[in-house]
Amino acid sequence: MPDDSFDIIVVGGGPGGYVAAIRAAQLGLKTAIIEKESLGGVCLNWGCIPTKTLLRSAEIRHSLERLDEFGISATNIKIDLEKIVARSRAVANQLSNGIKHLMKKNKITVFNAHAKISGKNTLTMNFNDGNKDQIISSPNIILATGARPKELPNIKPDGKNVWTYKHAMLPKKIPSSILIVGSGAIGMEFASFYRDLGTDVTVVELLEQILPAEDRDISDFAAKIFEKEGIKLLVNSQVNTIEIKKNKVHANIESNNGGNIHKVIDHVILAVGIVGNVENLGLENTKVLTENGHIITNEFSSTAETGIYAIGDVTAPPWLAHKASHEAVACVENIAGLKKAHPVEKDSIPACTYCRPQIASIGLTEAAAINLGHKIRIGKFPFSGNGKALSIGETKGLVKTIFDKDTGELLGAHMIGAEVTELIHGFAIAKNLETTETELMQTIFPHPTLSEMIHESVLDAYDQVIHM
Amino acid sequence: MPINILMPALSPTMTEGNVANWLKNEGDSISPGDLLCEIETDKATMEVESVDEGILGKIVIPTGTENVEVNTVIGIILEEGEEASDLGLGKTTEGKKDEHSEKKLNQEKTSIPSELVTTNNNRDDNMVERILASPLAKRMAKQANLDLANISGSGPNGRIVKKDIERAISDNLTLQTLDVTKPEHTDDHDVPVLEYNTPQYQDTKVSNMRKVIASRLQESKQQVPHFYLTIDCEVDELLKTRKELNLLSENYNLSVNDFIIRACAIALRKVPECNASWINGGVYRQYSTIDISVAVSIEDGLITPVIKNADNLGLENISKTISNLAKRAREKPMGLSPEEYQGGSFSISNLGMFGIKEFKAIINPPQAMILAVGEASQRPIVKDGALAVATVMSCSLSVDHRVVDGATAANFLEVLKNLIEEPLTMLL
Numbered sequence A: 001m002p003d004d005s006f007d008i009i010v011v012g013g014g015p016g017g018y019v020a021a022i023r024a025a026q027l028g029l030k031t032a033i034i035e036k037e038s039l040g041g042v043c044l045n046w047g048c049i050p051t052k053t054l055l056r057s058a059e060i061r062h063s064l065e066r067l068d069e070f071g072i073s074a075t076n077i078k079i080d081l082e083k084i085v086a087r088s089r090a091v092a093n094q095l096s097n098g099i100k101h102l103m104k105k106n107k108i109t110v111f112n113a114h115a116k117i118s119g120k121n122t123l124t125m126n127f128n129d130g131n132k133d134q135i136i137s138s139p140n141i142i143l144a145t146g147a148r149p150k151e152l153p154n155i156k157p158d159g160k161n162v163w164t165y166k167h168a169m170l171p172k173k174i175p176s177s178i179l180i181v182g183s184g185a186i187g188m189e190f191a192s193f194y195r196d197l198g199t200d201v202t203v204v205e206l207l208e209q210i211l212p213a214e215d216r217d218i219s220d221f222a223a224k225i226f227e228k229e230g231i232k233l234l235v236n237s238q239v240n241t242i243e244i245k246k247n248k249v250h251a252n253i254e255s256n257n258g259g260n261i262h263k264v265i266d267h268v269i270l271a272v273g274i275v276g277n278v279e280n281l282g283l284e285n286t287k288v289l290t291e292n293g294h295i296i297t298n299e300f301s302s303t304a305e306t307g308i309y310a311i312g313d314v315t316a317p318p319w320l321a322h323k324a325s326h327e328a329v330a331c332v333e334n335i336a337g338l339k340k341a342h343p344v345e346k347d348s349i350p351a352c353t354y355c356r357p358q359i360a361s362i363g364l365t366e367a368a369a370i371n372l373g374h375k376i377r378i379g380k381f382p383f384s385g386n387g388k389a390l391s392i393g394e395t396k397g398l399v400k401t402i403f404d405k406d407t408g409e410l411l412g413a414h415m416i417g418a419e420v421t422e423l424i425h426g427f428a429i430a431k432n433l434e435t436t437e438t439e440l441m442q443t444i445f446p447h448p449t450l451s452e453m454i455h456e457s458v459l460d461a462y463d464q465v466i467h468m
Numbered sequence B: 001m002p003i004n005i006l007m008p009a010l011s012p013t014m015t016e017g018n019v020a021n022w023l024k025n026e027g028d029s030i031s032p033g034d035l036l037c038e039i040e041t042d043k044a045t046m047e048v049e050s051v052d053e054g055i056l057g058k059i060v061i062p063t064g065t066e067n068v069e070v071n072t073v074i075g076i077i078l079e080e081g082e083e084a085s086d087l088g089l090g091k092t093t094e095g096k097k098d099e100h101s102e103k104k105l106n107q108e109k110t111s112i113p114s115e116l117v118t119t120n121n122n123r124d125d126n127m128v129e130r131i132l133a134s135p136l137a138k139r140m141a142k143q144a145n146l147d148l149a150n151i152s153g154s155g156p157n158g159r160i161v162k163k164d165i166e167r168a169i170s171d172n173l174t175l176q177t178l179d180v181t182k183p184e185h186t187d188d189h190d191v192p193v194l195e196y197n198t199p200q201y202q203d204t205k206v207s208n209m210r211k212v213i214a215s216r217l218q219e220s221k222q223q224v225p226h227f228y229l230t231i232d233c234e235v236d237e238l239l240k241t242r243k244e245l246n247l248l249s250e251n252y253n254l255s256v257n258d259f260i261i262r263a264c265a266i267a268l269r270k271v272p273e274c275n276a277s278w279i280n281g282g283v284y285r286q287y288s289t290i291d292i293s294v295a296v297s298i299e300d301g302l303i304t305p306v307i308k309n310a311d312n313l314g315l316e317n318i319s320k321t322i323s324n325l326a327k328r329a330r331e332k333p334m335g336l337s338p339e340e341y342q343g344g345s346f347s348i349s350n351l352g353m354f355g356i357k358e359f360k361a362i363i364n365p366p367q368a369m370i371l372a373v374g375e376a377s378q379r380p381i382v383k384d385g386a387l388a389v390a391t392v393m394s395c396s397l398s399v400d401h402r403v404v405d406g407a408t409a410a411n412f413l414e415v416l417k418n419l420i421e422e423p424l425t426m427l428l
Helices: A017-026 A041-046 A048-064 A081-105 A185-196 A216-229 A321-335 A366-371 A387-392 A424-432 A437-442 A452-461 B099-108 B135-143 B162-177 B208-223 B236-248 B256-270 B315-329 B406-421 B423-427
Strands: A008-011 A031-034 A109-111 A113-119 A122-127 A134-137 A141-143 A147-149 A177-181 A200-204 A232-234 A237-245 A248-255 A260-265 A267-270 A274-276 A308-310 A351-353 A359-363 A376-382 A398-404 A410-416 B003-006 B016-022 B035-040 B045-049 B054-059 B073-078 B091-093 B226-234 B276-279 B283-286 B292-294 B296-298 B301-303 B346-350 B369-383 B386-400
Touching: A008 A017, A017 A031, A017 A081, A017 A321, A031 A113, A041 A048, A041 A081, A048 A081, A048 A185, A141 A321, A177 A185, A177 A260, A185 A200, A185 A216, A185 A351, A200 A237, A200 A260, A216 A232, A216 A359, A216 A366, A216 A398, A216 A410, A248 A267, A359 A424, A366 A376, A366 A398, A366 A410, A376 A452, A387 A452, A398 A452, A410 A424, A437 A452, B035 B073, B135 B162, B208 B301, B226 B406, B236 B256, B236 B386, B236 B406, B236 B423, B256 B292, B256 B315, B256 B346, B256 B369, B256 B406, B256 B423, B292 B315, B296 B315, B369 B406, B386 B406, B406 B423
Parallel strands: A008 A031, A008 A141, A031 A109, A141 A308, A177 A200, A177 A267, A200 A232, B292 B346, B346 B369
Antiparallel strands: A113 A122, A122 A134, A147 A274, A237 A248, A248 A260, A351 A359, A359 A410, A376 A398, A398 A410, B003 B073, B016 B035, B035 B045, B054 B073, B226 B386, B276 B283, B296 B301, B369 B386
16 A cells, blocks of 8 residues: 555544554554644643643642641641642653554554645645645544634633633642633533632533533532532623733623622633534535534444544534543444444443542433433432541542333432542443343442442432441 | 264153254263263153263264154264274164253253254354343343343344343334334335234243143144044943942042043053054054053143053052152152153043033144043933933044044944943953
8 A cells, every 4th residue: 555545544643533543553454643733632631631630739739738637737838830730741741652652553654734634535734844745545534633612702712811721721820819611520620620729719600500411419519519618609600791901800790690790810711611623624625514513423433424534522522532532443443344343322421520529420310311201219328428438538429320210220320529530430331231220239349448339329229228 | 892872762662762962072082971962852851871981983863863763873982092984883882861860850840852952063152042131131121021032132242232122122012003004115025014903911931841742732733634533421330330449448549530541441452553653654553552641730731641551450550550640740840750751652631620521632642542531411311212311421532543544443432432331341
């Protein structure tokens, strides 16, 4: 095969793109990947990884407040923000290099360029380093170009006072006050991070419930804790106008019931969602369809144009790295004709939020289940009833399970509290294997662990809870 | 010297059986005690154990072969150092009946017909067919009364998952709601059978015994040319004799059926052409003993214990024998061994205790006849031109026309009737 012709070309090197490339290489396909910035995409460089690194520093910072509780005292505690940020950059770089190695190991051709569809099965690459354009072709092109923060007409990020997530993870100094627009996962993670560093945090949410995607019980639980921590939550509200005066932002916040609040803060962080990177790709010359800024695909990530596929954040929600990675595998296996190619099941995608307290969920919320006509059984178990939780001093949290009353199907699981992001996988495995309540009840969970709450929550759904 | 494995006789009256399943493959080494294969007859399946040591050199009669005569060479064991070319001159040794599996079968009170034993030749694992289904799918199927065996799985390794059950349920509903008046335009050549207004139902998997009964009776009805003769017998004398005999001793309690069994035995001795079988291929088999199978109903089915040499047993012996056999037949697990319910050259079935006037039973192949006995009841009869009352019992004989003609069968029934109506003649 000539040098400019490939079995699969992946456009974008994030968790969708690089996983697709690796899987394709494993299946013996000649693969190329085109990335205009750094391998690893947003997730590795400006998303998942750096934020979790930052949040870890915040977590440790917070535990310093409680040293006395655990019989320890310390003086002269200092916070070095530069070092905190530097650490997150170091981890991101390390992982990005790791992806470079994986590409090499799998003999995937890497192009550092911006690609555009320039004909049937053809891409034209424009290089950052000034080299002349190159054309490559493949019968299978996978678009994994990801997404970028959504902007609001009245709130435009300037990198100085109005931040997107990228700016928010590179602070030069700890702001004294911030306003976060949007209470989704990204918004609340930054709220939690900055609050733990001592910043005065206010969150504005258009809807009635913070973390609107989560189960109501979890959101309410979270709201109580956040407010106790001093985070101000303004729900049913939106930012009308902002004005930058003398390096401070003056924000006019209007509540849906008519009230008006005026806030003066150092920075505004925009966290109102994302839009897919569908521009400048040459899609206008193809049959590829988009909706609301995202490419429309079928269960195996095919677009309306034969030979062009799309995965990850550039497609429909949920916009999660693991969803992108699984779409990548399913897409490539389908292209390769593997019988076992398995499309992503939406209800089986866990979602994690790494604020403090952590939140993790999978499947249907209570409201969604009822809306779909299910008769349900609900089980709840609080952290305060769990031995390990008490031992480690993390008593605030909840594990909620939702079952279909007739079939015993696990419809959804929702957790809030310490370490729940590491526990949700149990529910994910169970759901994938199509468990009923019986198998979960019969599973032996080790003691003493937080995971026992999973067991008790299931028992509670069937009036058999032991420790409550 | 190569050793022949022969089709064993699993019971004294067994003449042929099916090689249901070879448990060893050609080339496998055999030790004494190893199970070689499963042999199936119409009522039981037994495993054949090897008494010899060696290598299974050749499977002569493959898995699934039916109607293999007893003593046919079904396989050959090569002793150490022998070559396959030595085959053909094997010395005969009979596989020892596996006593353990015999007992085991009794405890299971069922037998496994060859249709149910999976031929594992092409499978990697030698396990019985296991239906893979997720826990949720299993439960949903149960709730919807769906048989997992009829559903194809779309999950990993063909696992049945939730959406397969959902599809099966909606397919069932679709069948029921399809509008039949509009002809379906279809390019497929399969026209689905449209059912509508199907009544509510519940499916259950039947036991092995029921499966065997079902298959044998279906085979009988389909293969055997039945004809039926009915005769009415006045049993007042018989009832009187029975009463008298029963008063004489506490040691026995004779039933009407005991008399009928005796009468049939004698009648068969007098009309031996009825004590025969049609063997496929145009062979008429005349039995030299009179073994009568008596239908006994047990939980979940029906079994026919055999009274051997019935014509040599008096009423008391007949009574005790059938009583004991019936009692053990009704035990759980069923307490009869295969010899006790296999074989027989003639059958009797009595539904008189249920008030049935008369019925026509289905022949138990390879027997030639079965007598169906109805209720003895007071009926109006004509005696010497005038109306009288007598206790009358209707007996219907189902006959295999390949073995017995009308006239012979009629003769038998006449002889039987005379014996029943004049019970004293049973002493002769």
